[in-house]
Amino acid sequence: MKILVCISKTPDTTAKIAFSDNNTKFETAGVQFIINPYDEWYALVRAIELKEADPSTVLHLINVGNADSDPIIRKALALGGDEAIRVNTDNSDSFYIASQITTIAKDGGYDLIFTGKETIDYNGSSIGGMVAEIMDLPYISHAIKFDLDAAGAVVVREIEGGEETDKAALPLVVSCQKGMAEQRIPNMKGIMGARTKPLKVVEPAVAESYTSIASFDLPPAKAGVKLVSADNPEELVRLLHEEAKVF
Amino acid sequence: MILVFIDQQDGHIKKTSFEAASYAAKIAEVTGTTAEGILIGTVNDDIATLGNYGLTKVHTLADANLNNFDAQVYTKIIAAAAEGADVIVFSNNTTGKAIAPRLSVRLKAGLVSGAAALPDLSNGFTVKKTVFSGKAFANITVNTAKKIIALNPNSFSVITTSGSAEVVALNVTPDAAKVQVVSTDLVKGEVPLGEADIVVSGGRGLKGPENWGMITELAHLLGAATACSRPVADINWRPHHEHVGQTGLAIAPNLYIAVGISGAIQHLAGVNRSKTIVVINKDPEAPFFKAADYGIVGDAFEVMPKIIDAVKKLKAS
Numbered sequence: 001m002k003i004l005v006c007i008s009k010t011p012d013t014t015a016k017i018a019f020s021d022n023n024t025k026f027e028t029a030g031v032q033f034i035i036n037p038y039d040e041w042y043a044l045v046r047a048i049e050l051k052e053a054d055p056s057t058v059l060h061l062i063n064v065g066n067a068d069s070d071p072i073i074r075k076a077l078a079l080g081g082d083e084a085i086r087v088n089t090d091n092s093d094s095f096y097i098a099s100q101i102t103t104i105a106k107d108g109g110y111d112l113i114f115t116g117k118e119t120i121d122y123n124g125s126s127i128g129g130m131v132a133e134i135m136d137l138p139y140i141s142h143a144i145k146f147d148l149d150a151a152g153a154v155v156v157r158e159i160e161g162g163e164e165t166d167k168a169a170l171p172l173v174v175s176c177q178k179g180m181a182e183q184r185i186p187n188m189k190g191i192m193g194a195r196t197k198p199l200k201v202v203e204p205a206v207a208e209s210y211t212s213i214a215s216f217d218l219p220p221a222k223a224g225v226k227l228v229s230a231d232n233p234e235e236l237v238r239l240l241h242e243e244a245k246v247f
Numbered sequence: 248m249i250l251v252f253i254d255q256q257d258g259h260i261k262k263t264s265f266e267a268a269s270y271a272a273k274i275a276e277v278t279g280t281t282a283e284g285i286l287i288g289t290v291n292d293d294i295a296t297l298g299n300y301g302l303t304k305v306h307t308l309a310d311a312n313l314n315n316f317d318a319q320v321y322t323k324i325i326a327a328a329a330e331g332a333d334v335i336v337f338s339n340n341t342t343g344k345a346i347a348p349r350l351s352v353r354l355k356a357g358l359v360s361g362a363a364a365l366p367d368l369s370n371g372f373t374v375k376k377t378v379f380s381g382k383a384f385a386n387i388t389v390n391t392a393k394k395i396i397a398l399n400p401n402s403f404s405v406i407t408t409s410g411s412a413e414v415v416a417l418n419v420t421p422d423a424a425k426v427q428v429v430s431t432d433l434v435k436g437e438v439p440l441g442e443a444d445i446v447v448s449g450g451r452g453l454k455g456p457e458n459w460g461m462i463t464e465l466a467h468l469l470g471a472a473t474a475c476s477r478p479v480a481d482i483n484w485r486p487h488h489e490h491v492g493q494t495g496l497a498i499a500p501n502l503y504i505a506v507g508i509s510g511a512i513q514h515l516a517g518v519n520r521s522k523t524i525v526v527i528n529k530d531p532e533a534p535f536f537k538a539a540d541y542g543i544v545g546d547a548f549e550v551m552p553k554i555i556d557a558v559k560k561l562k563a564s
Contacts, residue, residue: 038494126348127348129349138425166429227544230546234556236557237557247558
């Protein structure tokens, strides 16, 4: 079994969101960067569990990003995985990134490619589907449970208002979310070991960008809360009905 | 032509598809073309009534085997229907997110997922989308001839007209599915959280799962979905699919009522696109009040029964 997990670098979940250069760039000053939580807690940890269940499993990580990604790649290697590949680019277009991943993956003989269901910065939910289409592989998105059986994979995925259980043969691309695995913290042995694991840096392949970011906006500030006395909650219902007209 | 994917589940067209159809019809109106739909699988609904949302034609492939959802199979079918399309519109739900990226590759069409507004055509083709889990917007310029937009649920109001869509069978032989749907488990009788107009949500301030009766009762009265904060899902007071926030579901209902939730930044990220936010919390310093439109500083156990009674009276009047 050979697994590739795609990991992305995102701002910490508590990061202050601000923009610079006339609202065209995300302001990174003072921002802590982490492994995208969906990639780490669900995709990577589930892949590590599969490797623990079958130690012959080869687990590779891939990141498409510049050298600023190296600390989060080392952290991912500290959690688990045999080696990492970083494709050296600043480009953030989904198709461009998916093209870089497939350039590496197409000759890698991977049985499984895991991504997070989305990144918490661009919220694109695109990479898994694009990788699958470029490689002509089946794709199961929004997986909350993943198991292997003799025929391939049994995957439970979220759908609107419930869950769906799917079966598919390998190779397969899966996007992962909450439920797949529990968050782990790297231990000292893992951190020490990660220092000597291979982190290959490769230059990007020629690929198109389908989209570009023109600018960012922050949502308009709220006018401020209108407080209603706890002694008169009926007034809240009246306001919601007559003023906000929400029911 | 603007093509919209009409999503169905359990024999019925999803509510978010009416929003997507209205959105597609609006783009068609602005650009002087027509909006058409593509519906895959079998439904019990009258497909021609999609004309009421501005569609002139709906391409169908009414094959019951296609009720088995495989994004790869669907992508090829939609690509066939999209031959003459300039823009293809999806709902940014679990189905749309599975298909749209694949179609983007197949059609070499730039994708904007999580769209929050109509495209701006004044200088190219630019679409506002939510980023940073709802904390900001990005204006994305699409540089390809064909464009794909996945529209966030509850971000474009349904526009009804009167019309009847011509229903045409699509002449495509679908591939065999590689993904077999073994079973589906839908929470019956509940409003799907991502599509709900009103959401009533509870946090740790409710002290235990046994106290959720007031949340579900108010939700039932308002035809609302129920939700919860992350800690509540983590300690299994409520099912995981109810978790809203940065690492749970991001929602944008018309009304979000948060009871006993302090409003950590990660929670706000998932709900701050709600049009009206109501916060009930006994701590006046709870950060949620800063993001709220209406609030009550008070004990939920005293306030909620009174609110429930007032809503009952209102509904009875």
